[in-house]
Amino acid sequence: MPLPTPIESPLSERELVLVRETDIPAAKLYAGWTQPDLLVKWFTPAPWTTTACEIDLRPGGTCKTTMRSPEGQEFPNVGVYLEVVPNEKLVFTDAYLPGWEPNPNHFFTAVLTWETLPSGKTRYTARALHWTKEACEKHASMGFAEGWGKAFDQLVELMSK
């Protein structure tokens, strides 16, 4: 390799996975992830809120969100979509900024899928993939499972209305 080779961990040590099943159809869950007017209503686990969202839904397009803490501090975020399969799959990452500029502070890549099961239920799988084991452990300790789980519950509640 052209650069000093970092210690490699198998993907299983660099991956966090959340799986949920729900009666909400895949198309509605996908809509919640891809329509800004819906996304702002569920994306951040309460008492945090999402105060702005812009989405350019195509490979290389960006998702810009602003999250607000309970104390009122705002945190802008930007991610880039890598793969878009309507109602089935969405892949995005912070490894790039707009225009495919590599982001030196890259952290993870999300692979989301929605499968319709024989029972009619939808299985949602969220995988967070990291370049290093250390980033993965950090993400776990930041509360990936709780945060993404709570956000999912908020999306299901929104779409149940």
Next chain:
Amino acid sequence: MPLPTPIESPLSERELVLVRETDIPAAKLYAGWTQPDLLVKWFTPAPWTTTACEIDLRPGGTCKTTMRSPEGQEFPNVGVYLEVVPNEKLVFTDAYLPGWEPNPNHFFTAVLTWETLPSGKTRYTARALHWTKEACEKHASMGFAEGWGKAFDQLVELMSK
């Protein structure tokens, strides 16, 4: 940021650019980059050769090539396409392995464009974007400009026949 923040360099310090103009139409240059039977004929600066090529041309699809040194040693490579705009633009990276698995040994992202100029000539721009200044400098010292320039000349020669 969730991880220790590396020293950030502006993109200009993490980018290598090669620009060439040619009479070969954009569609033919793009074909050379995307059709395996053509790619193997020009991709590696002689006396190196490309002995195998498989292409799955879509965002998330892979490009697998095998390069052979003059001494006969073979080097397999795999990259993932990020953006595919027929005859105009091709973006790929080694930051991912198949299935969006983050590659711990990621090195660079290539953004290639082909523009038809008012003169009828085609302007080819190859940008190599890196996550760190160090990787960019390494790439330059490995001979990016010479290697990619020579490969381009080989493609033009092939398409001139």
